[in-house]
Amino acid sequence: MGSIELVKVRKDFGGFAVINGVDLKVEDGEFTVFVGPSGCGKSTLLRLIAGLEDISSGQVLIDGKDVSRVGPSQRGLSMVFQSYALYPHMSVRNNIAFALKMAKQPKDVIEQKVKKAAGILNLTDYLERKPRQLSGGQRQRVAIGRAIVREPKAFLFDEPLSNLDAALRVQMRLEIGDLHQSLKTTMIYVTHDQVEAMTMADKIVVLNKGEVAQIGSPLELYNRPQNLFVARFIGSPTMNIATGPSAAKRGATTIGIRPEHVDVSATAGEWPAKVRLAEHLGSDTYVHVEVDDIGPMTVRLGGEAPNQPGQRIFVTPQEPRIHRFDQQGLRVGG
């Protein structure tokens, strides 16, 4: 069991609200990702759940019990830190076993649990090594191993992959996903990388300036962003934004269209534009264009598009894919 509920959680630092009344429910077994730009309070929110910071007002409930005034070790949660926070002078075995030793569990139980965790994480051959003799990915696994053996109600991950290189990040992403599949334990994962959020999450919580901007599944956020902030934040390359007459004629202050939902023509279309740069990724081509009277936009074309810088083209948004927003930046219509 491991459902987590936040009720009107607030955190002030010196009179300034870092977390401003967050309501949230994480169901048992769910993989929830907190995502947002730096400074949005996502890490603080995670630390409030872990008990590393005290909440200023509101409630944190774990399995329906109020733990707002309970110390971090009594909440039954494990955390994986950005720097891994391994104990440098202890072997991998002792790092993983340390929490169990502190909990005064019998030796054979500890041994068995460490063995099991090491098996799951492919660390069996490294148990006698010190953390500094391991690669970044292995250290990451030790940190996860340390979290697993405590058999927590939920795992908390604080940007765990940000110190790894790109290839390893993709691999670890899959491994954490597999781990979630096999353990079926609640996981809360903090990242600033919306690709990580989209690929891993059952549920994404987008945070902006200490408030929840939107909660939903990855595809809900992609297809129906509730406000301009989420529209801009989710999706890569980012959504194209247009204001002015082309928005007004569709009954909105601002419209947004994703790069993959724009058609290009050499002869006719809604917006005349000039190609600035074409980025060839092989499978896709990102064409950066300067639309007359609107500004820069990105168009994503499949395969190898032949566009050259300086070329004049026409771009047209696919009508049903247009997102419309009102003056406050809130979504209009369906």
Added chain:
Amino acid sequence: MATQQTTTAGRLLVAPSVILLFLWMIVPLVMTIYFSTLHFILTDPDSRSFIGLQNYIDFLSDPDFLGALRNTLVLVGSVLVISVVGGTLVALLMDQQIYGQSIVRLMVIAPFFVMPTVSALIWKNMLMNPVSGLFAWLAQSVGLTPIDWFTNAPMLSVILIVSWQWLPFASLIMLTALQSLDEEQKEAAALDGVGAIPFFFYIVLPHIARAMTVVILIETIFLLSVFAEIYVTTNGGPSTTNIPFLVYELAQHSYDVGGASAGGIVAVVLANIVAFFLVRVVGKNLEN
């Protein structure tokens, strides 16, 4: 990276200071070794002659030598224990968030800046004096007989004074070591449910062990040559004369330059033996 020419130029430019430093070290040492082989007594200048190792034999068989060696080791060992253990505790206290932290730190480090002679005089006359000292007053005010520190516990008195001087040094180094402990490690320990005492022994102590060995090494080098504190307070005697003080007595009271030089060389050799073992221990610690 450096070419042949720049290497040569570099050596040339460094040469003057290296040569000067080398002479600075080697000339006094060679002179001391030379004097240590002479029968050279200032009150009898005409009898200066080469006597080989006789001075060393005399010094090592001197009935005071073993006592001085013992006193040296007791002094170094006791001060090390007090300053390292005490310094760690003080550092743990200073690492807490308290009001006026920077002023407290400055106050704690202050004794280190007081000259050894001055601090010995203060302890002797203002604190440990059996008639007018603060300790005597404290003892009397609770109805005890004041202790005559330098008569009844001379070595303990010297140890206290020297420890008082070195405690701040140890505290400061330990404090910086404590402050470099990763914040996330503390949090990880909090989540692992580690209590304060296991936290100290399993996480803090291994973290500051390196700083501790450096403190021990540096203090040992200086503590082997403690002199002013003994000179000012007890002025020697069987229970406080250490090897530096014995050498001083030979030169200053017996005017025996040859014997004093031999004693000096013996002290150098002893210090090197200690340093050799310490460097090995420290080296091992630094490797990890």
